[in-house]
């Protein structure tokens with residue numbers, strides 16, 4: 001079988017995990033990662049390329065020059081800005097949704113309207129440009145206590161409030177007179193969340209292993225929302241509610257793909273909250289989650305490349321996936337000032353990792369062969385075990401082999417399946 005070269009666009013932990021998995025494929029010759037990070041720089045078959053994720057024409061020319069048979073887009077911003085449309089116009093095969101489809105992530109109000117149109121359960125909501133009208137709405141409806149910036153905000157554009165005055169403060173911050181911004185004010189739900197990724201080829205959909213992210217910065221799910229401090233997979237909550245999720249969320253999406261009400265290819269990330277047995281969709285993302293991807297890819301036994309190609313080529317029914325039944329636990333190590341700040345230029349010491357553990361780098365750079373910090377979420381450690389408690393213990397044990405100045409992490413990742421809290 002002829003091999004193909006692959007270009008992965010992005011520089012986070014998600015992209016390191018994708019590169020790592022793609023490089024294992026017999027069907028792949030070389031992997032390029034633009035711009036990549038300190039982890040992708042040392043991955044087998046892989047080379048970092050100094051082109052930014054927003055430089056669509058340079059990325060296209062690079063992929064053409066290297067005759068890449070597949071381009072995989074990691075982050076949300078280039079998708080929202082139309083990287084897939086741009087590269088497809090150059091005749092490239094690109095995994096990811098086009099600009100119009102990526103609006104499911106880029107505009108929360110559009111996503112909510114789509115959910116309503118397709119009959120997918122979601123929190124009651126209204127969209128506002130006007131601060132006073134938004135506040136009136138929140139005051140009149142005691143259930144309306146969540147304020148969401150309409151656009152992309154790195155996981156920081158959602159404020160979950162208790163009182164109308166907290167809503168007012170959030171509106172004050174988001175609806176500034178300078179910006180032509182929009183907010184969604186929605187019902188506050190109470191329940192447990194999970195992340196579900198559907199691979200879609202325009203007509204058909206394949207559901208990947210479910211995972212659960214830990215969005216809050218501090219132990220006990222306290223503190224501000226972040227991009228994600230850790231994740232685990234599989235998720236008992238998903239297994240227990242699979243029937244309802246398939247019927248109320250996945251089936252309406254598949255039906256809408258069939259009758260043309262939804263146009264989509266790539267990965268659709270569905271953030272679900274189970275409340276009173278109903279799967280409410282909190283958000284759609286047009287990309288793989290981070291750190292969920294790091295938690296699920298070590299569990300994927302099958303080659304990922306035929307899956308990604310099938311999404312691009314519209315041949316998804318020809319693909320079946322095999323999963324490792326073991327639990328994975330992924331712990332993110334971040335800068336102590338994250339999410340407000342980040343770390344730059346601090347050398348990272350990486351020792352030998354035990355078996356069945358994986359290190360995926362995120363905010364790192366490499367200078368003269370030395371890996372240094374270069375971001376808020378710096379790296380993630382993933383461990384696998386039949387027993388979720390042992391997977392958790394292994395991940396924290398492995399984390400002892402890694403250090404950088406100001407390193408911090410949550411001590412209770414996967415607590416729902418593994419009950420232990422790990423101190424340093």
Ligand code: AMP
Nearest residue numbers: 123146158160187188189215271282283
């Ligand atoms: P989102 O970016 O929309 O997923 O929101 C980020 C986080 O805010 C979610 O993971 C939830 O923890 C929380 N959240 C979002 N929407 C709601 C809601 N309607 N009710 C309660 N919490 C929510």
Ligand code: GLY
Nearest residue numbers: 227228289290291
């Ligand atoms: N971990 C959540 C996200 O990727 O948006």
